[in-house]
Amino acid sequence: MTYLDFEKGLAEIEGKAEELRALARANSEMDVDQEALALDAKAAALLVELYKNLNPWRKCQVARHPDRPHCKDYVEGLFTEWTPLAGDRNFADDQAIMGGLARFDDRPVVVIGHEKGNDTKSRIERNFGMARPEGYRKAIRLMDLADRFNLPVITLVDTPGAYPGKGAEERGQAEAIARSTEKCLAIGVPLVSVVIGEGGSGGAVAFATADRLAMLEHSIYSVISPEGCASILWKDAEKMREAAEALKLTAQDLFALGICDRIIFEPVGGAQRDKDETISRVGEAIRGMLGEVDQMDRESRRAARRRKYLDMGSKSLVA
Structure with a gap:
């Protein structure tokens, strides 16, 4: 288990419990059950207390936790007959973007998502989930495919942002992002x-x-990272806590503003504490959201989607 800065006390308690059990395994005559169970209870109570009311910066830390389930985990846990599709038919295949055909509840769908990787090698290969233009152009190609064959599209978002490198800019990063956003509105x-x-x-x-956007309880969604915002506004990246507060980037803030349509609650301690349960809850949310928009015809669905985004930021919505 990887512990965050604010979980140091929890790490000490759980570490002591594990040490006791390790000693008992080494010496069968030792009886440490009561002591270990007491520490477990203390750790469980502290975990609830720590996650009861996380501030925005701590939510940023949890959202970035390396042990959270990633796109690949959701694909393996929720979908069957996964068939990855690669390349943008123009330049290359971007490993930061997973995309392909699959079945959800035995229904054919197209799945697209950011993949960060789970170890040093895969994170470098996946570019830490930061897509290049070819990744967005691959997504556009897959959305076109879905629209042509009347397949629902399910996207899983997990990225610090698009890759800002020189090559990406030369290949039209901003244009690729704009075209992908446009395609979302057009299908x-x-x-x-x-x-x-x-x-x-x-x-x-x-x-x-x-049509519908859900967020995990401790996920974040923002125009810029807190560190980037702090660097611009205060010329000091260390003011990221103040920036996180000002950006209103938590699922709870965005639900109140009408940007997020539903919040998916995570197990106590975050998604990383129980990946299977988190994946199951995300599956239920996807099932519910698809049910909400399935009954609409194509033109009504497209019009409602466009209206949803045009209305964001209106006085009535913010109020």
């Missing part, structure tokens, strides 16, 4: 999206301009 099939970790800037909007 007539159901499009539902879940922010499973970080929803960073246009890199997230390119997939999340959906």
